[in-house]
Amino acid sequence: MPVNYPPAPKHTPRWMIAVTLAAMVGIPALILGAVLVATPLLQPGVLDAALGFGPETSPWTRDLVYVAAVLGLGFLMVNFGAIFSGAISWYERRVAGRIQSRIGPNRAGFLGFFVWIADAVKMILKEDLVPAEADALLFRAAPYFVLVGFACTFVVLPFGHSLAVTDLDVGIFYVTSVTALTVVGILISGWSSNSKWALFGGMRSAAQVISYEIPAGLAIFVPVAMAGTLSMQGLIRAQGGFPWEWFAFRNPAALVALFILFTSQLAEANRTPFDLPEAESELVAGYLSEYSGFRFAIFFLCEWGNIWVLSAIAVTLFLGGWQIPGVTAEQIDAVRGAATVPALAWWGWNALSLVVFTAKTLVLCNVVVWLRWTLPRIRVDQMMGLCWKYLVPIAFGCLVFTLFWQVGVGARPQLEAITGGVLFAGAVVLALLFGRRVRLNIQAVQGDKFDLSNW
Amino acid sequence: MPKETVEQYIGNVTDTVSSFWHGLSITLSYLLRRPITTQYPDRTELPVRDTLPPRYRGFLEVDASICTGCQACERACPIGCIQINLEKDAANPKLRVVTQFDIDEAKCMFCGLCVEPCPTGAIQHTREFEASQRSVRNLTFRWADPENPFPVYKVVKGAEYFPRAPLGSILRARLEAKRWDAPGPEFLPPDPNAAAPKKAGPGAKAAAAKPAPAKVAEAKPAEAVQAAAQTAAPAEATAAPVAPAAPAAAQPDGGAAAAPTPPNPGDGQPA
Numbered sequence: 001m002p003v004n005y006p007p008a009p010k011h012t013p014r015w016m017i018a019v020t021l022a023a024m025v026g027i028p029a030l031i032l033g034a035v036l037v038a039t040p041l042l043q044p045g046v047l048d049a050a051l052g053f054g055p056e057t058s059p060w061t062r063d064l065v066y067v068a069a070v071l072g073l074g075f076l077m078v079n080f081g082a083i084f085s086g087a088i089s090w091y092e093r094r095v096a097g098r099i100q101s102r103i104g105p106n107r108a109g110f111l112g113f114f115v116w117i118a119d120a121v122k123m124i125l126k127e128d129l130v131p132a133e134a135d136a137l138l139f140r141a142a143p144y145f146v147l148v149g150f151a152c153t154f155v156v157l158p159f160g161h162s163l164a165v166t167d168l169d170v171g172i173f174y175v176t177s178v179t180a181l182t183v184v185g186i187l188i189s190g191w192s193s194n195s196k197w198a199l200f201g202g203m204r205s206a207a208q209v210i211s212y213e214i215p216a217g218l219a220i221f222v223p224v225a226m227a228g229t230l231s232m233q234g235l236i237r238a239q240g241g242f243p244w245e246w247f248a249f250r251n252p253a254a255l256v257a258l259f260i261l262f263t264s265q266l267a268e269a270n271r272t273p274f275d276l277p278e279a280e281s282e283l284v285a286g287y288l289s290e291y292s293g294f295r296f297a298i299f300f301l302c303e304w305g306n307i308w309v310l311s312a313i314a315v316t317l318f319l320g321g322w323q324i325p326g327v328t329a330e331q332i333d334a335v336r337g338a339a340t341v342p343a344l345a346w347w348g349w350n351a352l353s354l355v356v357f358t359a360k361t362l363v364l365c366n367v368v369v370w371l372r373w374t375l376p377r378i379r380v381d382q383m384m385g386l387c388w389k390y391l392v393p394i395a396f397g398c399l400v401f402t403l404f405w406q407v408g409v410g411a412r413p414q415l416e417a418i419t420g421g422v423l424f425a426g427a428v429v430l431a432l433l434f435g436r437r438v439r440l441n442i443q444a445v446q447g448d449k450f451d452l453s454n455w
Numbered sequence: 456m457p458k459e460t461v462e463q464y465i466g467n468v469t470d471t472v473s474s475f476w477h478g479l480s481i482t483l484s485y486l487l488r489r490p491i492t493t494q495y496p497d498r499t500e501l502p503v504r505d506t507l508p509p510r511y512r513g514f515l516e517v518d519a520s521i522c523t524g525c526q527a528c529e530r531a532c533p534i535g536c537i538q539i540n541l542e543k544d545a546a547n548p549k550l551r552v553v554t555q556f557d558i559d560e561a562k563c564m565f566c567g568l569c570v571e572p573c574p575t576g577a578i579q580h581t582r583e584f585e586a587s588q589r590s591v592r593n594l595t596f597r598w599a600d601p602e603n604p605f606p607v608y609k610v611v612k613g614a615e616y617f618p619r620a621p622l623g624s625i626l627r628a629r630l631e632a633k634r635w636d637a638p639g640p641e642f643l644p645p646d647p648n649a650a651a652p653k654k655a656g657p658g659a660k661a662a663a664a665k666p667a668p669a670k671v672a673e674a675k676p677a678e679a680v681q682a683a684a685q686t687a688a689p690a691e692a693t694a695a696p697v698a699p700a701a702p703a704a705a706q707p708d709g710g711a712a713a714a715p716t717p718p719n720p721g722d723g724q725p726a
């Protein structure tokens with residue numbers, strides 16, 4: 001035994017497994033439960049009814065109450081983002097470990113689950129260093145731009161049937177505009193660090209994010225054209241619970257648009273293979289080079305939290321959002337009842353829709369993580385070429401096709417149902433073929449069996 | 456830039472799709488396989504050093520009992536991380552003692568050049584590699600105790616075998632004493648008052664330390680100590696008289712303990 005270590009147990013103690021599993025289940029359940037309870041109740045209408053506000057109440061009192069409610073919701077949402085990004089940072093490291101035939105973090109708690117808490121504590125305790133020649137004010141402010149750009153998306157991101165902070169008429173448009181604040185933050189951090197690496201990173205980020213806004217915006221128009229609304233909830237209500245009722249399968253162009261949107265959002269979130277602004281091997285850490293301590297943590301919080309945001313947007317626009325198969329949104333509306341606090345059945349359906357939405361989003365989050373450990377980083381010219389030569393023209397094509405498609409659907413409504421069935425069947429076949437391919441890959445290595453042990 | 460044909464354009468798109476298909480299936484298959492790494496250090500079957508090949512070049516170990524004091528290793532080291540000092544034994548002018556044999560393992564690049572010229576194999580690489588220390592200075596291994604120098608080994612003509620302690624055993628004891636949570640060794644006297652006698656010390660110290668290794672002088676250790684104290688006292692007339700007294704008091708014990716086992720590899724940590 002090496003001299004420095006006390007004899008370690010051969011197995012994780014039982015109580016540690018219990019505590020970790022409780023945290024693994026409990027923390028997400030707690031925060032999602034809080035979202036489920038708080039978001040429908042802290043709405044102005046419910047507050048008015050509960051507190052007996054009428055037209056005679058002074059607007060100051062009402063505003064004060066509303067602001068308090070909004071602050072509460074904001075606190076909840078930022079916490080959700082922080083917890084999600086922490087948990088997925090652990091998950092991503094574990095998956096990265098498996099994909100690279102190693103184990104990954106495994107010390108803090110069972111399966112190393114508490115590593116993200118340890119990371120956060122470490123970051124907060126570290127010195128918050130501002131380089132001597134940096135533009136101190138901008139340098140300090142930059143992370144908050146990024147954080148605001150990230151946190152503001154939660155204003156319209158739905159979690160379930162009635163579980164959204166608010167349902168803006170211009171929901172998806174609002175999302176694309178507030179996420180642009182992130183690039184402002186990154187540019188500021190790159191500029192104000194007064195470091196070559198940071199400046200390169202910031203400039204690359206500006207070029208990348210602004211270019212990819214265009215295909216993303218065009219791809220977003222496809223579901224908007226199909227639903228006829230910009231509101232996030234409206235977009236979801238225009239879809240159905242079953243896969244063939246999702247926008248992704250109802251229109252062949254929408255399927256392509258889903259991939260374009262997903263790719264562009266990966267680029268906007270600076271995820272591999274588009275992590276050029278950070279590019280450890282070329283730019284140290286890009287715009288993050290000079291950051292330390294809590295500000296560094298904020299950047300990473302947003303980066304990982306953006307995985308949820310981009311997956312949730314893709315789910316909302318193309319994959320049916322929270323729609324429960326077999327239950328329409330109107331049926332859930334109907335069981336609400338007229339009382340201030342909705343009926344119990346309504347809560348049940350809302351919880352179910354929350355589960356559906358979370359499950360779909362987590363599947364997409366998995367894809368994001370999986371892509372990161374599959375694809376190498378692309379070059380700057382390839383990144384630009386991909387955007388301007390492929391994504392933008394194809395997205396334009398998809399938009400034009402969708403416009404004609406909607407005319408066609410108007411004339412023959414069964415067209416959508418047929419395409420939905422055919423495309424969904426095609427997707428299932430592809431998934432099966434893919435599974436076969438994976439099995440062959442596992443069998444190709446002699447004696448290497450399907451094995452999920454040693455996590 | 457050459458013009459891209461339509462086939463090339465479509466070919467690029469299909470290439471991308473197919474490379475996604477293959478790439479994702481490969482990484483997913485790895486996700487479903489067992490990791491090949493083992494958890495270090497507490498889930499390995501054996502301590503890792505015991506699984507290393509015998510010629511692994513880890514930390515250096517010097518067996519002072521067979522070191523001839525030839526300084527070949529010091530000369531061979533390209534980065535000078537070995538420091539050896541020899542002195543004549545005052546009690547026995549024919550005998551030389553090693554008063555300093557320091558290896559700075561923090562500088563060492565584990566090239567093995569010092570091992571090659573050693574006539575007796577006293578300096579060897581071990582398979583030890585885990586020796587994180589709180590202070591980088593603790594990575595300087597002192598194989599000779601300045602207060603208790605060891606006599607050089609006399610090679611018997613034509614000898615082919617040198618009685619070496621089991622490789623790694625001395626170093627392991629040393630590392631155990633230097634555990635990161637063990638009390639730190641004192642390489643330099645902590646209080647400035649003690650620095651003055653130490654500085655002028657080598658002569659006085661060596662003189663005082665003589666009885667310990669000098670087997671021949673065993674008969675009259677008390678006298679030797681006296682002599683040492685006297686030689687030191689005129690030189691350090693103004694220095695605190697306590698300083699020479701301390702080693703003098705310590706010596707009889709050390710001498711008695713060291714006498715039966717001359718090759719004493721103590722490294723300056725008298726109890």
Ligand code: SF4
Pocket residue numbers: 515531532533534535536537558562563564565566567568569570
């Ligand atoms: S291994 Fe090389 S570097 Fe280290 S002490 Fe020996 S000669 Fe010097």
Ligand code: SF4
Pocket residue numbers: 517521522523524525526527528529539572573574575576577578
């Ligand atoms: S360790 Fe070997 S080479 Fe070095 S001084 Fe001693 S005998 Fe000579």
